[in-house]
Amino acid sequence: MANVLRNSAKFGFSGVLSQLSIHSRHGRECVSPCFSLQQRNNSTSPKIKVDLDSSTGVAVLRMQSPPVNSLSLDFLTEFCINLEKLEMDRSCRGLIITSTLSKVFSAGLDIMEMYGKSPERCGEFWKAVQEMWLKLYGSNMATIAAINGSSPAGGCLMSIGCDYRIMVDNPRYSIGLNETQLGIVAPFWFKDTLVNTVGNRAAELSLELGLLYSAPDALKIGLVDQLVPEDQVLSTAQDTMSKWLAIPDHARQIDQCVYIIYNTSPLPLDHARQMDQCVISVCIYYI
Numbered sequence: 020m021a022n023v024l025r026n027s028a029k030f031g032f033s034g035v036l037s038q039l040s041i042h043s044r045h046g047r048e049c050v051s052p053c054f055s056l057q058q059r060n061n062s063t064s065p066k067i068k069v070d071l072d073s074s075t076g077v078a079v080l081r082m083q084s085p086p087v088n089s090l091s092l093d094f095l096t097e098f099c100i101n102l103e104k105l106e107m108d109r110s111c112r113g114l115i116i117t118s119t120l121s122k123v124f125s126a127g128l129d130i131m132e133m134y135g136k137s138p139e140r141c142g143e144f145w146k147a148v149q150e151m152w153l154k155l156y157g158s159n160m161a162t163i164a165a166i167n168g169s170s171p172a173g174g175c176l177m178s179i180g181c182d183y184r185i186m187v188d189n190p191r192y193s194i195g196l197n198e199t200q201l202g203i204v205a206p207f208w209f210k211d212t213l214v215n216t217v218g219n220r221a222a223e224l225s226l227e228l229g230l231l232y233s234a235p236d237a238l239k240i241g242l243v244d245q246l247v248p249e250d251q252v253l254s255t256a257q258d259t260m261s262k263w264l265a266i267p268d269h270a271r272q273i274d275q276c277v278y279i280i281y282n283t284s285p286l287p288l289d290h291a292r293q294m295d296q297c298v299i300s301v302c303i304y305y306i
């Protein structure tokens with residue numbers, strides 16, 4: 020594992036972050052064209068299912084990639100294509116993200132993508148991770164995560180990339196950015212998103228100790244907004260979404276934009292690339 024990761028560092032992640040920019044939530048700009056995303060989507064069976072209710076303008080995106088909805092390159096590509104399609108569909112104003120799997124929302128980044136892969140593939144994978152975050156955090160749609168299972172690391176990032184989080188009230192389900200427990204470090208844009216959700220001190224403790232919070236503890240620190248019984252997670256998300264959609268889109272979007280601009284590091288592209296490379300290189304050195 021260590022050798023493979025060191026090789027990734029030696030060759031560098033060419034092209035990684037080339038399209039990273041801090042987008043406002045009301046920006047309609049795509050991070051990359053659908054064309055290039057579709058070109059690299061090699062999966063055979065859909066890992067994502069989307070149902071858009073045109074009467075309400077709410078889409079439900081179900082992650083259905085057993086065993087744990089891990090975020091592989093194929094998964095992320097499909098996820099981003101679906102997000103782009105919904106973003107461009109003006110009839111869609113709200114998005115609920117959930118999982119069809121029992122017990123797991125998403126296990127985060129697919130560990131197998133970080134092992135035994137070429138530097139080019141690693142670069143492509145990392146870019147896909149960034150695209151997922153940019154598209155979700157910068158979405159025009161109101162977004163709600165209906166977290167019906169555990170959601171560590173990248174799964175947590177996906178959740179906090181949404182506007183609102185409803186989690187199943189089950190102490191066995193956990194959520195958090197646990198990277199340091201794995202001997203790796205969450206990149207700065209993971210940190211920013213966490214700070215924007217739970218505040219500075221809670222984020223600092225959470226990141227340094229790699230804490231995974233049970234659902235009740237996650238509610239206590241504000242990592243999730245609401246707990247509900249398992250069978251009510253989707254209906255509660257639908258009800259909550261109707262409240263969000265009662266707000267005029269432009270007002271909500273501008274408000275989100277202002278919040279993000281003042282609370283997220285507006286790093287220039289080169290700086291962002293260097294910082295991600297630095298984090299990954301340090302991780303590779305110590306693994």
Ligand SMILES: CC/C=C\C/C=C\C/C=C\CC/C=C/CC(=O)SCCNC(=O)CCNC(=O)[C@H](O)C(C)(C)COP(=O)(O)OP(=O)(O)OC[C@H]1O[C@@H](n2cnc3c(N)ncnc32)[C@H](O)[C@@H]1OP(=O)(O)O
Nearest residue numbers: 086089126127128129130133141145169172173203204302
């Ligand atoms: C391009 C980059 C290159 C190099 C990078 C180098 C360094 C990286 C530096 C910075 C990156 C920082 C960012 C990291 C973000 C991440 O997301 S890292 C991933 C962290 N994920 C986890 O820690 C989750 C681990 N999994 C779990 O905790 C549990 O599996 C979970 C609670 C989700 C479910 O538990 P349970 O229902 O009991 O299932 P099992 O544990 O039995 O698992 C079932 C099978 O699923 C496989 N699996 C689990 N997680 C992953 C995963 N993340 N990727 C791939 N596969 C996973 C597990 O092995 C089991 O498989 P098996 O049945 O044994 O074949």
